[in-house]
Amino acid sequence: MNKLRNTILIILSAVSVMPIVSIASPPAAPSMEDREVSSVAGTADHSQFEVLQQEFDYAPDVTEACLECHTEAAKQVHKTFHWTWKKEVDGVEMGKSKNAFNNYCVSALGNESCTQCHVGYGWRNKEFELDAEENVDCLVCHDKTGTYKKSAAMSGHPYYEDTKVGARIEKAVDLSFVAQHVGDPGRENCLACHAVGGGGNGVKHGDTDLSLLNPEFALDVHMSPDKLNFTCQNCHSADDHQISGRYYDRKSFIDYELDMGRSDRDGSNVSCESCHSSTPHNDRDIDNHTAKVACASCHIPEMARGPYLTKLSWDWSTAGDLKNGKPYSIDEEFDGVTHHAYMSKKGTFTWGRNVVPEYRWYKGELKQITFLDNIDPSKAPIDINPPTGGYQDPKARIWPFKIHRGRQPYDTELNHFLPIKLYGRKGTGAFWTEFDWPKALTAGARLNDVEFSGQYDFIETNGYWPIKHMVAPKEQALECEACHGRPSRLQGLNDFYLVGRDRYNLVEWFGVLAIWGTLGGMLLHVGYRVVSAYRRKSSSQVQS
Amino acid sequence: MKKTTTLYKRFERFWHWGQALLVVALIFTGLELHGITSIIGFETSSHLHHIGGFVWTGLVVLIFTWILTTGEWKQFIPDMDGIDGVLRYYLYGVFIGEAHPHHMTAENKFNPLQRMTYLLVLFGLVPLQIITGLVFFFFPEIRAAGVIEHIGFVAAVHTFCAYAVIAFLIVHLYMITFGAKLSSHLKSMLTGKETLGK
Numbered sequence: 001m002n003k004l005r006n007t008i009l010i011i012l013s014a015v016s017v018m019p020i021v022s023i024a025s026p027p028a029a030p031s032m033e034d035r036e037v038s039s040v041a042g043t044a045d046h047s048q049f050e051v052l053q054q055e056f057d058y059a060p061d062v063t064e065a066c067l068e069c070h071t072e073a074a075k076q077v078h079k080t081f082h083w084t085w086k087k088e089v090d091g092v093e094m095g096k097s098k099n100a101f102n103n104y105c106v107s108a109l110g111n112e113s114c115t116q117c118h119v120g121y122g123w124r125n126k127e128f129e130l131d132a133e134e135n136v137d138c139l140v141c142h143d144k145t146g147t148y149k150k151s152a153a154m155s156g157h158p159y160y161e162d163t164k165v166g167a168r169i170e171k172a173v174d175l176s177f178v179a180q181h182v183g184d185p186g187r188e189n190c191l192a193c194h195a196v197g198g199g200g201n202g203v204k205h206g207d208t209d210l211s212l213l214n215p216e217f218a219l220d221v222h223m224s225p226d227k228l229n230f231t232c233q234n235c236h237s238a239d240d241h242q243i244s245g246r247y248y249d250r251k252s253f254i255d256y257e258l259d260m261g262r263s264d265r266d267g268s269n270v271s272c273e274s275c276h277s278s279t280p281h282n283d284r285d286i287d288n289h290t291a292k293v294a295c296a297s298c299h300i301p302e303m304a305r306g307p308y309l310t311k312l313s314w315d316w317s318t319a320g321d322l323k324n325g326k327p328y329s330i331d332e333e334f335d336g337v338t339h340h341a342y343m344s345k346k347g348t349f350t351w352g353r354n355v356v357p358e359y360r361w362y363k364g365e366l367k368q369i370t371f372l373d374n375i376d377p378s379k380a381p382i383d384i385n386p387p388t389g390g391y392q393d394p395k396a397r398i399w400p401f402k403i404h405r406g407r408q409p410y411d412t413e414l415n416h417f418l419p420i421k422l423y424g425r426k427g428t429g430a431f432w433t434e435f436d437w438p439k440a441l442t443a444g445a446r447l448n449d450v451e452f453s454g455q456y457d458f459i460e461t462n463g464y465w466p467i468k469h470m471v472a473p474k475e476q477a478l479e480c481e482a483c484h485g486r487p488s489r490l491q492g493l494n495d496f497y498l499v500g501r502d503r504y505n506l507v508e509w510f511g512v513l514a515i516w517g518t519l520g521g522m523l524l525h526v527g528y529r530v531v532s533a534y535r536r537k538s539s540s541q542v543q544s
Numbered sequence: 545m546k547k548t549t550t551l552y553k554r555f556e557r558f559w560h561w562g563q564a565l566l567v568v569a570l571i572f573t574g575l576e577l578h579g580i581t582s583i584i585g586f587e588t589s590s591h592l593h594h595i596g597g598f599v600w601t602g603l604v605v606l607i608f609t610w611i612l613t614t615g616e617w618k619q620f621i622p623d624m625d626g627i628d629g630v631l632r633y634y635l636y637g638v639f640i641g642e643a644h645p646h647h648m649t650a651e652n653k654f655n656p657l658q659r660m661t662y663l664l665v666l667f668g669l670v671p672l673q674i675i676t677g678l679v680f681f682f683f684p685e686i687r688a689a690g691v692i693e694h695i696g697f698v699a700a701v702h703t704f705c706a707y708a709v710i711a712f713l714i715v716h717l718y719m720i721t722f723g724a725k726l727s728s729h730l731k732s733m734l735t736g737k738e739t740l741g742k
Contacts, residue, residue, distance in 0.1 A: 285590060288684040392693065480586035486579050497696035500579045500586060504700045511707030518711045522718045525634075532639040 037145050041183035049180075056175035059158050060121050060134040065179065067133060074133035076241040082119045083136070087249035092370060094248045099370035099448075103314060103384060103406025103463040104198040107371075107419030110447030113152040114423075117193040124155040125447075139175075141189045142182040148173050152423075187213055187223070190232045199346075202308035206355065206402030207469040211306025219306050220470050235270045244270070251364035252466065272296075292496075294362070294397040296468050298478040302354045303402055303467050309337050309351035313405035316420075317458035319347035320435045327435070345422075345432045347407075357400035357467050359490050361389035366464055371450045374415045381405070381460035384417075391496040398493065404463040409441055413453035419444035549650055551738040556616075559607045560733065566600040567709060574706050597677045604670060619654055620663045627656035644722065648740055665712055669705055676702040 039047035046052055051065045067074055077083050085108070086095030094100040096108040108114035115123035120135045122128060129135060137156060139148050149170055151159050158173040191212060198204030202211075217224040222234070237244050246252030253271040272295040279287040289298075304310040322328070327344030334341075335353035342348050366385040369375070375382050384406075389396025409418045421443035424430030429443030438454065445452035483490045484500030491501075552560070573596065575581045576589035584592075611617050629645035634657075637645075646655035654662060676698050679686065683695045692698075723729035724739070732738040 285594075291684065291688070480590070481582070484577075484579075484586050485582075497694060497699050499577055499699065502696070502699075503578070504696075504703070507700050507704045507707070510704060511710075514707050514711040515714070518714045522714060525718075528639055533641075536641050 037181045038183075039180050041144075046182055047180040052176065052179045054176065056179065057160065059137065059139070059175060062175050062179045063121075063134045063136055063138055066138045070138075073138065073241065074136040077119060077136045078131065078133075080241050080243070081247050082241075082243070084130070085118065087247055089248045089368070092372065094368055094370050099372055100248065100368050101371060101384070101417055101419060102198075103404055103408050103461045104204060104311070105420070105422060106316075106408055106417070107444060107448055110419060110421050110444050111423040112155045115155045116150045116152045117197070118156050121157050122155050139178050139182070140192070141185045143178050143189065144183045144186065145178050145181045146188055147171075148178045184231075185233070187232055198311060202304060202306075203311045204404075205465050205469075206303040206310040206357070207300065207465075207467045209304065209306060209308045209310070211308055212469065215306065215470075218473060218476070221473055222471060223469075237270055246364060246366075246466075248368055252468075253364045292391070292397055294399045296466075296471070297359060297398050297400050299471050299474070300357070300400055300467050300469075301472055301476055301478050301482075303357050303400070303470065304353050304355055305470055305472070307337070307353075309334055309339050309353050310355065310402065311349055311404065312352045312355065312402075313348075313350045314346070315348040315407040315458075316409060317347065317407050318342065320344060320431070320437060322435060344435065355402070356489065358403050359398050359493060360387045360401050360464070361391070361393065361396040361493070362387035362399035362401075362466060363389045363393065363395045366466075369417075371417055371419065371448060373417075375410065375417070375459075377410070377412070377415060377457075377459055381462050383462045383464070385464050386462070387464055387466070391493075398490065400467040402465040402467060404465065406461040406463060407458045408461055409437070409456050410459045411451070411453050412455045412457045414451055416450070418452060418456060419448040419450060421447060548737050548739050550736045551648065551650055551653060551732060551740075552736040554736065555610055557733065557736050559603060559610065562603055563600070563607070566596050566603065567713065570596045570600065571706065571710060571713075578703065578706075594681060597674070597681065601674050601678065604674060607666075619652070620659060620667065622660055622663060623656050625656065627660075630655045630657045638722070648738060661712075665709075669708055669712070673702065673705040673709065676705065 039045050049069075051068050052062075054065075056062050056065075063074070081087055081095060084095065085097035086093045086100075088094075092099060096114070098109070101107050105111065105114070112124050119137045119140055120128075121137055122135060137150070139158070140150060149159055150156050151163065151170070152165075153163075154160075158175070159170045161172045163170045163172075191208070191210060194205075195201060195208050195210045195212065196203070197208075202209030211219060212223055215224050217226040222228050222230040233243070235244075273290075276295070278290045281287045321342075321344055329340050329344065330342040331338050332341035334351040337351070337353060339351050340346075340349060365388070367388055368385045369382075387399070387401070409420065410416060411418055418441050420431055421429050421440045422431050424433065424443075426433050429436070429439040431437070431440035434440065437456065441456055442452055442454075444450075478489075481500070482488070484498065486501060488498065488501040490498060570593060572581075573584075573589040573593040576584060577586065577593060611620075626645065633642060633645055637643075644655075679692075679698050680695060680702055683692075683698075686692055687695075720726075720729045720733075723732075728738075
């Protein structure tokens with residue numbers, strides 16, 4: 001009897017606590033604390049392993065526990081770009097950890113807060129041990145509880161104690177609980193980093209934000225739980241911790257070789273054609289497009305179609321303005337959503353929702369320029385990672401892009417881009433604490449091994465983000481006129497003739513002259529015929 | 545002495561009016577595709593233009609076969625004799641009430657100006673328009689086969705021909721009004737019968 005009473009009490013108290021828990025969790029992020037989480041992954045119940053039944057107070061200890069059974073896991077992860085954050089392309093190492101940059105926060109290196117998205121623990125500076133197996137963060141990808149969070153202030157370590165971050169409290173992670181509830185990565189795991197790149201939800205990609213956690217069918221036909229309920233790995237297939245996808249050294253897809261199976265793709269993504277074939281429309285006219293037009297161009301009619309904005313431009317040159325010595329921000333409404341239009345820390349932004357993409361030829365690879373490359377400032381805006389290809393290139397197709405317009409610092413003497421030291425304590429030169437451009441650029445250059453002459457200015461840049469997620473239902477696919485009309489979405493792609501958009505002036509002038517000239521001549525002829533007939537009639541009447 | 549003859553045979557009238565219908569439909573949908581008008585939309589226009597184009601191609605094959613096998617082709621042989629009189633009529637005579645200088649017979653239906661115009665239109669403009677149209681339609685296959693890489697030039701010729709056809713059509717329609725009565729030519733093209741002789 002006692003046992004039964006205790007059980008009832010436990011259930012009652014659990015029920016009474018539940019509402020409080022769900023209120024405490026932020027409304028934007030789906031609450032997972034009240035979710036049933038199984039400790040069984042595949043054929044193993046991780047809660048039964050003794051090595052995981054200990055009180056962990058340090059995350060690398062968890063990794064060591066994992067590695068006792070999964071002996072090869074860390075070695076595999078060490079080879080991936082999730083770990084190295086760089087690959088070699090044409091003899092130049094590039095990635096977040098070396099030489100490459102973008103036009104958001106420019107450079108991750110030197111800004112410890114960025115390494116919260118590294119699949120490791122403690123990448124604070126150059127002393128970080130890239131070959132230490134216990135530094136691999138297994139949990140960020142394999143946590144099934146939704147309670148595992150990495151701290152910006154601790155270079156990728158999880159919250160070890162309750163921590164005030166802004167206005168909210170981040171709770172200490174129960175490492176033992178998380179370690180016993182692991183499994184295949186879900187969208188929460190991937191999106192925890194990939195949806196918030198560039199400094200927040202939806203900022204970077206335009207087609208990847210937190211709305212993909214639970215998208216409605218109209219937003220993403222593949223990932224919506226209403227129908228297919230795909231995970232990320234349905235397309236980004238994985239082997240030995242190598243996850244397929246575009247990186248500096250590999251193409252996102254190899255679609256010009258159509259209708260390939262997964263094994264043929266070897267590290268490249270499964271693409272639309274892998275499942276749908278390249279001629280899925282049962283309509284010759286539309287199927288003929290696929291030789292030159294990517295599926296995404298018609299089937300993702302707008303980007304950022306969820307509730308969240310994506311950043312469209314970022315002007316660093318206005319950053320650093322202070323009111324009474326203090327940083328401030330200005331909010332504005334963008335497409336019905338209020339967001340920062342100015343921040344002293346970051347400069348001036350524009351944002352958008354339901355944004356019409358821009359279209360470029362693309363072969364699944366972007367030509368990244370690095371801090372090592374010289375630029376010609378007279379050629380601004382500078383394309384920092386442009387897609388390549390053209391009409392004549394059988395490997396290229398027309399793809400939709402988000403083109404993020406930036407204005408970012410460069411060295412006016414040495415003509416190369418400059419990283420910024422943003423995050424750090426006073427005295428480090430960090431811009432977000434000292435608001436001093438020369439200091440922040442000097443520190444950023446030093447931490448990234450980039451030369452800095454001391455002379456700097458800001459230059460306009462274009463950052464390219466191919467749009468491929470958020471495929472819309474077929475009813476929302478673009479109408480012909482979107483491209484075959486005036487104005488055309490393909491404006492600017494002028495290396496081929498496009499029906500409905502293109503005209504030859506000479507032919508059009510001939511048409512105007514031939515048609516209107518003939519009509520005019522005819523009207524004159526008619527007029528004179530009528531007049532002369534009338535005259536003849538009246539003169540014959542006079543004679544009679 | 546006046547007598548009524550069948551000038552336009554039944555098949556001749558069929559192909560004339562069939563072609564008229566197709567050409568008007570192709571002009572209408574073609575202007576949509578070219579972005580000059582937007583009434584029924586690009587997709588519908590595209591389908592109709594393709595169907596119309598193939599039907600026209602078939603019809604023109606029949607027309608040419610008919611013209612060649614019936615000996616009608618002789619009517620299209622250029623004959624400059626009397627062209628000055630015809631030109632003088634349209635530019636002057638019609639205003640002072642002169643009669644048309646050309647005397648129609650079943651064997652010589654066309655005046656010298658018509659012979660030349662119809663030769664150019666039926667055996668020049670029409671085949672050129674159909675051929676460029678077919679190249680346009682089969683461009684994806686032709687490009688895949690590596691024959692041509694761009695469609696721009698073909699498109700330019702096709703559009704040029706289309707404008708020429710429209711201009712021809714305007715003159716052609718106006719020429720209906722030069723019969724004995726305003727409606728005479730239209731009537732004979734419908735019934736095939738024309739009153740000949742003086």
